[in-house]
Structures are given as C-alpha cells and as structure tokens.
Amino acid sequence: MSFLTYLISGLSLGSIYAIIALGYTMVYGIAKMLNFAHGDFIMVGCYIIFSVSGALAGNSLVGIVVAIILCTLLGITTEFVAYRPLRGAASPLAVLITAIGVSYFLENVALLIFGADIKSFTSVIKWEGLTFADGQLRIQGVTIVTILVSLLVLLVLQTFIKRTKQGQAMLAVAEDKGAAALMGINVNQTIMLTFAIGSALAAIAGALLCSAYPSLSPYTGAMPGIKAFVAAVLGGIGSIPGAMIGGLLLGIVEILSKTYISSQLSDAIVFGILVIVLLVRPTGILGKVIQEKV
Amino acid sequence: MKKHDNLITYAVVIAAYAVFQILAATGNLSSHMKGLLVPMTYYAVIAVALNLCVGILGELSIGHCGFMCIGAFTSAFFSKLTEESLPGPLRFFLAFVIGIAFAALFGFLIGIPVLRLKGDYLAIVTLAFGEIIKNVINAFYIGVDSKGFHFSLKNSMELGMEKEGNLIVNGAMGITGTPHDSNFTVAIVVLLISLFVVLNLVKSRDGRAIMAVRDNNIAAEATGINVTRYKMMAFVISAAIAGAAGVLFSHNITTLTASSQYFGFNASIMILVYVVLGGIGNIRGSVIAACVLYLLPELLRGLNTYRMLIYSIVLIVMMIVNWSPKVIEWRKRVTSSLRRA
Numbered sequence: 001m002s003f004l005t006y007l008i009s010g011l012s013l014g015s016i017y018a019i020i021a022l023g024y025t026m027v028y029g030i031a032k033m034l035n036f037a038h039g040d041f042i043m044v045g046c047y048i049i050f051s052v053s054g055a056l057a058g059n060s061l062v063g064i065v066v067a068i069i070l071c072t073l074l075g076i077t078t079e080f081v082a083y084r085p086l087r088g089a090a091s092p093l094a095v096l097i098t099a100i101g102v103s104y105f106l107e108n109v110a111l112l113i114f115g116a117d118i119k120s121f122t123s124v125i126k127w128e129g130l131t132f133a134d135g136q137l138r139i140q141g142v143t144i145v146t147i148l149v150s151l152l153v154l155l156v157l158q159t160f161i162k163r164t165k166q167g168q169a170m171l172a173v174a175e176d177k178g179a180a181a182l183m184g185i186n187v188n189q190t191i192m193l194t195f196a197i198g199s200a201l202a203a204i205a206g207a208l209l210c211s212a213y214p215s216l217s218p219y220t221g222a223m224p225g226i227k228a229f230v231a232a233v234l235g236g237i238g239s240i241p242g243a244m245i246g247g248l249l250l251g252i253v254e255i256l257s258k259t260y261i262s263s264q265l266s267d268a269i270v271f272g273i274l275v276i277v278l279l280v281r282p283t284g285i286l287g288k289v290i291q292e293k294v
Numbered sequence: 295m296k297k298h299d300n301l302i303t304y305a306v307v308i309a310a311y312a313v314f315q316i317l318a319a320t321g322n323l324s325s326h327m328k329g330l331l332v333p334m335t336y337y338a339v340i341a342v343a344l345n346l347c348v349g350i351l352g353e354l355s356i357g358h359c360g361f362m363c364i365g366a367f368t369s370a371f372f373s374k375l376t377e378e379s380l381p382g383p384l385r386f387f388l389a390f391v392i393g394i395a396f397a398a399l400f401g402f403l404i405g406i407p408v409l410r411l412k413g414d415y416l417a418i419v420t421l422a423f424g425e426i427i428k429n430v431i432n433a434f435y436i437g438v439d440s441k442g443f444h445f446s447l448k449n450s451m452e453l454g455m456e457k458e459g460n461l462i463v464n465g466a467m468g469i470t471g472t473p474h475d476s477n478f479t480v481a482i483v484v485l486l487i488s489l490f491v492v493l494n495l496v497k498s499r500d501g502r503a504i505m506a507v508r509d510n511n512i513a514a515e516a517t518g519i520n521v522t523r524y525k526m527m528a529f530v531i532s533a534a535i536a537g538a539a540g541v542l543f544s545h546n547i548t549t550l551t552a553s554s555q556y557f558g559f560n561a562s563i564m565i566l567v568y569v570v571l572g573g574i575g576n577i578r579g580s581v582i583a584a585c586v587l588y589l590l591p592e593l594l595r596g597l598n599t600y601r602m603l604i605y606s607i608v609l610i611v612m613m614i615v616n617w618s619p620k621v622i623e624w625r626k627r628v629t630s631s632l633r634r635a
Contacts, residue, residue: 034414036563082610085618093354094617097570100563101613104606112599226421226559233418262447264466268429271422278419279407 004137006259007252012143012212014251015150019205020228021235021243022157023198029174029238030194031087033095037078037102039225041199045071045206046216047110050121060124060207067203075199076192078102083195084188103222110218123211146208153201154244161240170194174238227254230274236287245285249273300493303578304486310585311482326592334588335481336542341568341584342488342577343535348566349575350496351528352508353409354417356562357424360404361397361533363557365540367431367463369393370472370550374462375438377473386475390484390541397537400427401530409525421559431552436463468551469544476546484542485581488535492577495531504528571612 020042027035045067052063082102086095127141161167172180173190181187209224210216231250235242250270257269283289314331317323340362347355369389376385404423411419435446439459446452450461463469495501503524506514515521544550554560565584572583590608594601615621 028414082614085614085620088619089617090619091570091574091617093348093566093570093574094613097567098610098613100567101606101609104602104609108603108606112603222560230418230422233415237414262433264433265429265447268426268433271425271429274422275407275419275426278411278415282411282415284415 005139006255008139008143010252010255011248012146012251013255014248015146016205016209016212016247017224017228017231017251018150018244018247019153019201019208020224021232021247022153022240023201023205024229025232025235025237025240025243026157026170026194027198028232030170031083031191032092033083034099034229035083035195035198036096036099036225037106038198038202039221039223039228040103040106041071041075041202041221042206042209042224043110043216043218043221044074044106045203046121046210046220047114048203049124049207049210050119050216053122053124060122064124064203064207067207068200071199071203071206072196075195075202079192079195084191107218107222114218116218119216121210121214121216123214124207125211142208142211146212149204149208150244150247153204154240157197157240166190166193227270230271233284234274234277236281236284238288239284239286242284242286299578300497303489303493303581306578307482307486307489307581311478314478330589330592331478332476332481332542332546334585335478335485336539336546337565337568337588338581338584339481339485339488339542340536340539340565341572341580342485342492343532343539344565345569345572345575345577345580346492346495346528346535347532348569349573349577349580350492350501350508351504351525351532353525353529354413354566355420355532356417356559356566357420357422357427358532358536358565359557359559359562360420360424360427361401361536362540362543363424363427363431363552364400365393365397365537366544366550366557367469367540367552368396369541370469370544371436371462373473373475373545374460374469374471382473382475385473386480386545389475389545390538393541393544394534394537397540398530398534401533402526404533405526405529409522409529421562424557424559424562428552428554428557431463432466434463435461435465437461466551468549470549472544472547472550474545474548476542481542484538488538489577489581491531491535495528496577500524500527567609571609571616 020038024035024038027033027038048067048070049060049063052066053060056062082098083095086098089095123142125142125145127145129139129141129144131138161170169180169185169190170193172183172185173187177187206221210220227250228247231246232243233246234249235244235246250273253273254266254270258266261269277285281287314323318328340358344355344358347353347358369392372392373385373389376388380388404420408416408419408423433447435448435450435453437444437450437453437455437459439456441456444453444455444459450464453459453461455461496505503514503519504527506517506519507521507524511521543556568584568587569580571587572579572581591601591605594604597604
C-alpha cells in the first residue's frame with residue numbers, strides 16, 4: 001500500500017515536471033534555443049500568486065489568473081528584448097548565455113523585492129483529497145488536481161497544434177524557418193506565441209509546484225527547471241508526448257529512489273537514467289532520428 | 295593566428311601577475327582583494343580548459359565543474375592523508391599529479407558515452423555527469439585507521455573505525471583542514487602551463503585535426519582523421535586542466551564540500567559565460583574574461599544588493615551588442631561613415 005502512495009506522489013511530481021517540460025520542449029522545438037530562464041518564470045509565477053493572494057486575503061484563484069497573464073507578458077517581453085535580437089547570431093551559444101543573463105536578472109529582482117528568506121506558500125488547492133481502503137491509502141487533493149491538470153494541458157496542447165492554423169504554423173516553423181516564411185507564415189509572431197504559451201504553462205506549473213512543496217525562495221524554480229529540461233530531453237526534445245512521458249518517468253524515479261534507495265543519491269540516479277536512455281536512444285524516447293547528410 | 299600571438303598571451307599573464315604583486319607589496323591591495331587573486335586565477339585555468347572543449351573541439355560541455363570537483367577531492371584526500379609524512383612542496387606536487395590524473399581518467403570514462411552524442415544532447419549529458427559526480431561525492435564517507443581504509447555511503451558511524459582513526463571525507467561535510475598550499479604564484483604557474491599546453495596543442499598537427507573534426511566531422515573522417523580519437527584527446531586534456539584548477543581550489547579553502555555553489559551546473563554555466571564572452575575559441579580572451587567577470591561582481595560590492603542585478607544586465611547587453619546580427623551591421627555602418635567623414 002505504501003508503494004502505491006509513493007508511486008502516486010511520484011506521478012504527481014512527474015506531472016509538474018511534465019508541464020514545465022512542455023514549455024521547454026515547445027520553445028526548443030521552435031526557437032531552437034534552451035531557455036535557461038524558464039525555471040525562473042515558475043518562480044515569478046509563484047511570487048505573483050503569493051502576493052496577490054496575500055493582498056486579497058487568500059483568494060488564490062484570482063492570483064493564478066493574474067500570474068498566468070503576467071507570466072505570459074513576461075515571456076513575450078523577454079523574447080522581444082533579449083532573444084529576438086540574437087536570432088541568426090553566428091553562434092547558437094550567444095542566446096544561451098543571454099538566457100542565463102535573464103535567469104540571473106529575474107532571480108535578483110525577486111531577491112530585491114522579496115528578500116532571500118523562504119516564504120511559506122499557502123496551497124491554492126483547498127480540497128483535502130480522497131481516502132481509500134479504510135484510510136490506508138490517502139491521496140491528497142493537490143496530487144489529484146496536479147495529475148488532472150497536466151493531462152488537460154497535454155490534451156489542449158495536442159489539439160491546438162494538430163487542429164488550429166496557429167498550431168500548424170508552429171510545426172512548420174519548427175521544421176524549417178525559411179520555408180515557413182516563404183509560405184506566408186509570420187515566423188516572429190509564431191515564436192512569440194510559443195513563448196507566451198510556454199510562460200503561461202510555467203505559471204500553472206508554479207502554482208502546482210508551490211502547492212505541493214510550499215516553500216518559496218528566489219531560487220525555487222532553478223532545480224525543477226533543470227529537471228524538467230532533463231525530462232524534455234529524456235522524452236525526445238521537441239516532442240510533446242515525449243515531454244509528458246519524460247516528466248512522469250523522472251518524477252516517479254525521483255520519488256521511488258528517494259524512498260527506497262537514498263535521498264542523498266536520488267538526483268544522481270535521476271541523471272544516471274538520463275545517461276542510460278540517451279546511450280540507447282541518442283535522441284530520447286520519442287525523439288526523431290535525423291539522418292546526417294554530407 | 296599571428297606568429298607572436300602566444301608570446302603576447304604569456305606576457306599579458308606575467309604582466310598582470312607583476313602588477314598585482316607590486317600592488318600587494320606596496321600595500322595598495324586590500325586583504326579582501328588579495329583573497330580573490332587565487333580564485334580568479336583558477337577560474338581562468340578552468341575557462342581555458344572549457345574553451346578547449348567548447349571552442350577548439352566544438353562540443354558544448356556544461357558539467358566541467360564536475361572535473362574540477364574530482365581534481366579537488368582526490369588531491370585534497372591525498373594531501374590530508376600525507377600531511378604529516380611528506381614535505382610540503384613534494385606533497386603539493388604529488389597532489390597535482392593525482393588530481394590531474396583522476397580528472398583525466400574520469401574525462402576518459404565519461405567521454406566514452408558522452409562523445410557519441412551530438413549537440414544539445416551531449417551538453418545535457420555533461421550536465422548530468424557533473425551533477426552525478428557532485429551528488430555521489432556528497433554521499434561518500436571515507437576514514438582511515440591502523441587497519442586501513444574504511445568506506446561507507448551511509449554515515450560516519452557505519453565506518454566502524456577505531457577511536458584514533460582519521461575521518462577524511464565526511465559526506466556532505468566534505469574534507470576539512472586541507473593544507474593551505476595554494477598561493478598566487480603557484481596559481482599563475484599553473485595558468486601559464488595550461489596556456490602553454492592548450493596554445494601549443496592548437497598549433498600542432500593534433501590540434502589541426504581536432505579543429506577539422508569541429509568544422510566538419512564527416513569531411514575530417516573522409517580525409518583519414520580518427521574522429522573518436524581526437525575528440526577524446528581534446529576532452530581528456532580539457533578535463534585534466536579542469537582537474538588542475540580543482541587542486542588549486544581545494545588547497546585554497548579550509549572546508550571543501552561538493553556544494554552546488556562551487557560544483558553545480560550553475561558554476562559550470564558561469565564558466566561557460568566567461569568562455570563565450572571572452573570569445574569562443576579565443577584562449578587569451580577566456581583568461582581576460584574570467585579575470586574581469588570574476589572581479590566585476592566583487593568590485594560592485596559597494597553597490598551591495600544591486601550588484602548581481604547590474605551584472606546580469608551587463609551580461610545581456612554585452613551579448614546583444616557583441617552578437618546580434620542587426621547591431622553588428624549597424625556598428626559596421628557607423629564605423630564606415632565615420633571613416634568617410
């Protein structure tokens with residue numbers, strides 16, 4: 001029974017990673033850049049929910065909506081100010097370093113406004129959860145909501161990309177920017193939309209992350225951000241179902257290894273799995289194999 | 295590359311060394327600044343190592359601090375073990391040999407899987423290995439007593455040591471009391487040796503082969519270059535130099551812990567920032583960028599809370615000014631119109 005509890009909490013953590021990884025993988029697939037600041041968008045989202053709910057005496061729903069809107073604006077602004085000027089730069093590393101700069105910037109702005117002390121975050125989900133088998137198996141409300149939200153996000157994103165014109169434009173830009181532009185697709189606008197969606201997802205992930213692990217500091221987003229990136233690579237970067245599978249796998253492995261092997265070594269195990277998977281499948285679980293041509 | 299380019303690089307390093315030594319001798323350097331000299335130099339060393347990997351070999355590594363970590367821990371372990379039995383200079387020399395050898399060995403072992411991957415996948419696996427090294431070292435407990443070595447992954451009680459035994463590696467508490475052997479002169483010598491190794495490698499037949507692999511590995515292979523061998527060569531040398539930086543690090547600090555601050559991916563990324571701002575493939579640039587960027591936040595300390603904010607803005611602006619195609623074009627237009635005027 002306890003194994004089941006851990007498995008479910010692994011699923012829940014994995015769902016959070018999956019939502020973050022979806023943002024990562026979309027931005028990577030389309031802009032071909034690692035947005036290292038993505039993890040910090042999560043942190044920004046958390047602080048916005050924290051402040052707004054604080055000001056409105058615990059009305060967290062408004063907080064979440066405000067956080068999603070502001071994070072979306074933040075994503076668009078970052079893309080416009082910091083990343084767009086570097087599109088087509090001689091080295092792809094240039095934009096990577098700028099993303100690191102944005103990450104430092106956001107962390108330090110948060111540090112200046114809120115200070116370095118850890119804030120305790122009130123869960124946005126008030127539901128107690130379900131109890132099965134005479135109280136032997138308790139599933140917390142936040143766990144259930146997290147898993148459901150991530151499934152919903154996956155479904156909406158898949159439909160959006162497969163069924164709408166904008167989604168098709170994204171696929172085209174991901175495939176070949178130049179050709180897409182020739183077909184009359186506005187490449188800049190499509191990339192901006194991708195950043196907007198990715199950042200909105202970061203805000204949602206932030207709300208769920210801080211509800212499950214209620215401690216908030218300027219560095220809250222960094223490690224989940226990097227783990228989600230690992231998840232995106234694990235599933236095959238650029239692939240949306242891949243990000244979901246990668247995220248869930250990572251979350252389950254992390255929780256189970258923390259419980260049964262060693263909490264000290266759980267990160268090493270998580271990263272070890274990544275190494276093994278990439279050795280067997282060098283482009284991730286669902287990644288496309290691109291043949292190198294001479 | 296011009297004929298005297300390498301000599302200029304050595305001259306710059308020696309001149310900087312002389313300037314800092316004179317400033318220190320005449321009492322113009324605060325004790326805080328003096329404490330920054332050794333870290334500044336070992337960051338320059340690891341920036342040189344990373345530039346060999348990123349600039350010359352062309353493979354993005356974001357786990358180089360892992361090699362530094364290995365060099366730091368193996369050498370500190372050795373120095374603690376032989377603190378009483380060996381004379382200082384010999385012990386420090388052997389510590390370098392051991393730190394560099396282990397970093398190179400791990401560079402080789404990690405290189406086997408890593409170098410089969412490409413691009414961003416390679417980068418994320420180096421990040422993964424860096425984190426694995428840090429995490430595993432954090433879980434190590436090693437002690438020594440009259441019966442020999444004791445080893446555990448749980449805690450120091452598990453070692454079952456005698457009372458007078460010596461606990462050397464204490465898990466997340468790391469290694470305490472490594473002899474304080476590093477100084478600015480040794481650090482500069484290490485920097486000069488690593489520059490000598492890398493700059494000569496670049497000019498040699500092997501170096502040209504490595505750069506051929508970077509520029510087009512299929513064409514390189516077609517001309518008979520053993521791609522795997524040269525990739526591995528550059529990667530192992532890079533890891534070894536990072537290990538040397540680690541030896542300087544561990545012998546300059548009282549308590550050595552495998553913390554994220556020094557050996558996590560953030561630290562590796564910070565070194566990548568030095569390399570990119572100094573110029574990818576430009577070894578001298580890495581040294582200068584590492585020194586300037588290491589000192590910059592420290593010099594901004596007067597601005598206190600705003601210093602990292604300013605640093606991040608400087609970073610973003612510098613990247614856009616240096617790399618944006620539109621800004622480069624605009625700069626060209628301005629300079630050409632100035633020339634005409």
